[in-house]
Amino acid sequence: MIPAQFTYRRVSSVDEALAAVAEHGDDAKLLAGGQSLLPLMKLRFAAPEVVIDIGPLDELRYVRAEGGEIAIGAMSRYHDLHRDPVLAEHAPLLAHVAGEVGDQQVRHRGTIGGSLVHADPAADLPAAVLAVDGVLVARGPDGERRIPAAEFFQGPFETPLAPEELLTEVRIPAQGGAGWGFEKFTRRSIDWAIVGVVVAGSAVSLINMGGTPMRASATEAALADGASAAEAAALAAEGTSPADEAHATAEYRQHLARVLTERALVSAGR
Amino acid sequence: MKVSIEINGTTVSEEVEDRTLLVHFVREQAGLTATNIGCDTTSCGACTVLLDGESVKSCTVLAAQADGHSVTTLEGLHGEDGDLHPVQRAFREEHGLQCGFCTPGMIMASVSLLDHNPKPTRQEVRAGLEGNLCRCTGYHNIVNAVMNASGQEVQR
Ligand SMILES: Cc1cc2nc3c(=O)[nH]c(=O)nc-3n(C[C@H](O)[C@H](O)[C@H](O)COP(=O)(O)OP(=O)(O)OC[C@H]3O[C@@H](n4cnc5c(N)ncnc54)[C@H](O)[C@@H]3O)c2cc1C
Ligand code: FES
Ligand code: FES
Numbered sequence: 572m573i574p575a576q577f578t579y580r581r582v583s584s585v586d587e588a589l590a591a592v593a594e595h596g597d598d599a600k601l602l603a604g605g606q607s608l609l610p611l612m613k614l615r616f617a618a619p620e621v622v623i624d625i626g627p628l629d630e631l632r633y634v635r636a637e638g639g640e641i642a643i644g645a646m647s648r649y650h651d652l653h654r655d656p657v658l659a660e661h662a663p664l665l666a667h668v669a670g671e672v673g674d675q676q677v678r679h680r681g682t683i684g685g686s687l688v689h690a691d692p693a694a695d696l697p698a699a700v701l702a703v704d705g706v707l708v709a710r711g712p713d714g715e716r717r718i719p720a721a722e723f724f725q726g727p728f729e730t731p732l733a734p735e736e737l738l739t740e741v742r743i744p745a746q747g748g749a750g751w752g753f754e755k756f757t758r759r760s761i762d763w764a765i766v767g768v769v770v771a772g773s774a775v776s777l778i779n780m781g782g783t784p785m786r787a788s789a790t791e792a793a794l795a796d797g798a799s800a801a802e803a804a805a806l807a808a809e810g811t812s813p814a815d816e817a818h819a820t821a822e823y824r825q826h827l828a829r830v831l832t833e834r835a836l837v838s839a840g841r
Numbered sequence: 842m843k844v845s846i847e848i849n850g851t852t853v854s855e856e857v858e859d860r861t862l863l864v865h866f867v868r869e870q871a872g873l874t875a876t877n878i879g880c881d882t883t884s885c886g887a888c889t890v891l892l893d894g895e896s897v898k899s900c901t902v903l904a905a906q907a908d909g910h911s912v913t914t915l916e917g918l919h920g921e922d923g924d925l926h927p928v929q930r931a932f933r934e935e936h937g938l939q940c941g942f943c944t945p946g947m948i949m950a951s952v953s954l955l956d957h958n959p960k961p962t963r964q965e966v967r968a969g970l971e972g973n974l975c976r977c978t979g980y981h982n983i984v985n986a987v988m989n990a991s992g993q994e995v996q997r
Pocket of ligand 3: 938939940941942943944975976977978
């Protein structure tokens with residue numbers, strides 16, 4: 572399978588990337604790690620006329636502690652995050668989750684920015700960034716804007732980013748040693764989650780339990796009231812609307828959400 | 842577009858379509874056929890090569906993305922004198938051989954795994970090779986081969 576014809580264009584700075592998306596708009600797609608875009612193009616689910624390769628933008632490949640926050644460049648690869656000492660110290664949850672995405676080869680290419688903008692409800696990092704109340708920084712023709720993760724994931728593969736905008740950075744609070752847990756149930760080890768759960772301190776978010784990553788609000792409220800891990804986890808599926816799919820019915824998924832939430836809470840020390 | 846990629850130490854420059862995949866460039870332009878197209882959907886790992894020293898699935902990288910970068914394929918692993926790479930040697934010693942489709946990708950993924958984790962546990966080897974699927978035999982001897990290459994004990 573080869574993608575449909577397109578024009579390849581490589582950019583070497585954020586400004587050049589912004590100029591390129593301004594010029595091509597809807598006809599173009601940004602190419603970061605390509606681990607979602609290229610498979611879609613090979614299957615002809617996507618057929619952009621112009622592909623703008625932002626791979627060379629090393630200026631967006633960093634992890635920095637800034638005050639009480641960690642700034643992560645959008646072009647940081649899973650592999651970078653998994654091995655980053657700053658992240659290991661201040662946001663071990665994210666370092667761990669990055670190491671659980673796909674396989675070694677995918678982690679060498681895939682970027683945090685690509686994962687967030689792709690907004691697959693079955694993806695891991697969107698739920699993790701949602702759990703830690705991350706803020707996404709986008710740059711466009713009118714300058715920079717900050718979008719809280721809770722407003723960023725609007726539907727399956729749907730975000731408020733305009734085609735002329737570039738995600739440049741993700742900012743998360745430094746959690747220090749706050750308890751965290753991550754559980755993911757997959758059919759094959761390299762697969763996306765059938766259901767996944769991220770626990771970060773008192774926040775709980777769910778992977779693949781609806782059209783977007785979502786917070787398990789009933790569980791969070793119960794925890795705030797002093798419920799045990801088992802009691803709080805029993806509420807994990809409340810308000811979720813997972814789809815019936817070949818590998819998992821909605822009912823099975825809701826069951827999994829409860830089981831995995833309890834495990835994630837226990838490993839987070841709740 | 843004109844693409845120049847240093848493959849196993851030799852620069853290959855060719856005019857290709859913008860949509861050319863790295864795996865096709867390696868096989869057709871460079872004429873190196875150890876890198877195979879298995880699933881073509883980023884699942885099997887048969888097309889694994891090292892791009893700037895790190896394992897990638899070359900069916901999911903454009904040749905254009907590798908322009909100006911360096912690629913190592915199975916053919917480039919051996920030493921100057923033609924000696925097998927320690928991982929290749931270990932695969933032979935442990936009979937970690939699968940079919941011709943799977944083995945090159947398994948070896949490239951193993952080289953990359955050991956590069957970052959020189960003394961992996963058996964569990965880490967299994968996790969590190971999860972992106973490489975065999976559809977017919979098993980992984981036991983491959984895990985042994987990676988343990989052997991890392992100078993650790995193998996399981997009989
Ligand atoms: C075999 C396999 C297994 C996988 N398993 C998992 C898994 O277990 N969990 C998981 O979460 N994911 C998984 N993935 C998906 C993987 O994480 C992708 O790498 C990721 O979703 C996309 O990141 P990318 O950098 O490759 O982006 P690309 O594929 O290059 O881009 C994805 C989308 O984001 C847009 N984009 C990228 N960067 C920016 C930016 N900075 N600003 C604006 N738009 C941008 C692109 O235009 C495109 O629409 C898997 C992929 C494969 C191939
Ligand atoms: S052919 Fe590339 S992963 Fe299977
Ligand atoms: S060894 Fe290649 S399919 Fe099993």
